Amino acid sequence: MVAWELKANGATPESEGQKGDHFVGHYYVVYDQIYRSQVAELIGKGLTEEEAKQKAPILLEARETLRKWEAGDADTRAIWKSMNAWVYDGFAKTYERLGISFDLEQYESQTYLLGKDIVDKGLRDGLFYKEEDGSVWVDLEKEGLDKKLLLRSDGTSVYMTQDLGTAVERLDKFDVDRLIYTVGNEQDYHFEVLFKILKILGYETRDRLQHLSYAMVQLPDGKMKSREGNVVDADDLMAQMHETAAEISAERGRLDGLSESEKSDLCEKVGLAALKFHILKIDPKKGEVLPQEKKLICLRESYPEVLQRAATELNPALMANYAYDLVKEFNHYYQSTPILVEDRNLASWRLGL
Structure with a gap:
């Protein structure tokens, strides 16, 4: 709320063309950026890190906003009500796409x-x-x-x-x-x-x-952090699964003879089913890392598409940038991933990659 009041200039999800949860999530990130900047500035002025974290102006403002909210301040409650509605509207669209519903919803408020x-x-x-x-x-x-x-x-x-x-x-x-x-x-x-x-x-x-x-699904370099904007968004993931299902289905001829709406419906069902199964098949205690191998394989497999685009658009820069990204990713992979491991099958697989 504080970040929105400071930076949004009255913007809304509608005015920005964004889903409500994405819109509010952006200001969650903005708040953290301002907070970190203020903490660093206070440390530079001689405060300890702990003192700076407790005295950052935006944190004090957020605490005052909470105090006003609990006291029933009308203006504070009005902003909160609007932003809450934006978030829940966005959540509802995501849940609906996943086929998820709730018998009862309770709120901390x-x-x-x-x-x-x-x-x-x-x-x-x-x-x-x-x-x-x-x-x-x-x-x-x-x-x-x-x-x-x-x-x-x-x-x-x-x-x-x-x-x-x-x-x-x-x-x-x-x-x-x-x-x-x-x-x-x-x-x-x-x-x-x-x-x-x-x-x-x-x-x-x-x-x-x-x-x-x-356990959590993590990125190769650590856990996702909403506050820092370091996340794989569920909506983007669903869109990607839909697209992947469409590509594979088309290659295998499973979309032949279908109308556009039938194709879209089939790819949506297949894509989301694959996503749900992939998550459910993992022991909840173990979690999953989105490993570098997957990222590397996806990048490598995109070669034909990049080559086709470069030829169609008469743009060799696409291939040059692709080659650079591929080499950089391979270099990072071999620096961070042991190849000669005890598991011979794994070692052979990594060498083959």
Whole structure:
């Protein structure tokens, strides 16, 4: 919200011709860029890195925006409502394309007050404690964990506050036998703490709560980071799978005799089915790296297409740039990937590549 107010000049997804989630995601990246720049500037002025991270102007502005939001400020809520609608509209289109629907949608914005009430009650009951700055914490060191912040010193909520409210609402409202959180393994510790706090609050969690943790799909150089814009977008991935299905189907003659709409429908079904199967066939605990081998093979296999384009467009620069990219990728691959490994089949395959 802060980045949008600073940089958007009133732009909307409609005015920019973007899906709502992509549009808002752009300002998520913009916020991080401004934040990093301000932190670096403050460090240059003599602050420690930790001090700079806490005193960056845009961070302070974001905290003030959160305070206004929780206080019910009309202007802040109006902007939040618009941006939320943009995001969920974009999400809905992606889910619809994937054939995914939900029986019930819950939002942290509707449960954070319950979470704050739960924390206040826990504080009164002596389960939590308050620091001198007014922040509220729970001490889980005896449980082999750590101390966890539950309310900031200005009274605003944190993720744990909101998750407490959401969990209690689900447990009380639905009387569930099992409540399964399907969330990435980056949040393993968070859910361990959440379940421990709920147990302290008197909720039976042993057989009712489960974090179905899954590993992440990563890029060769590390994990994707939405905040830095270093992601493979689901919409782009689906479009690519559709295109790949169309190319392969055409080569095999499976589109012969079909109308354009029938071709598109078939390629959509085949492409998305392949994508879903590829993800589902991987053990959720193992995750997957989008390896350099795949990138290298895709680049190598694009040679006929690049050659055809260069000839058709009478543009030898396309081939020159392709050759440069291919050599650069091979060089990077051989520098970062061991060839002579114990697995003879793998070694032979890599040598062949």
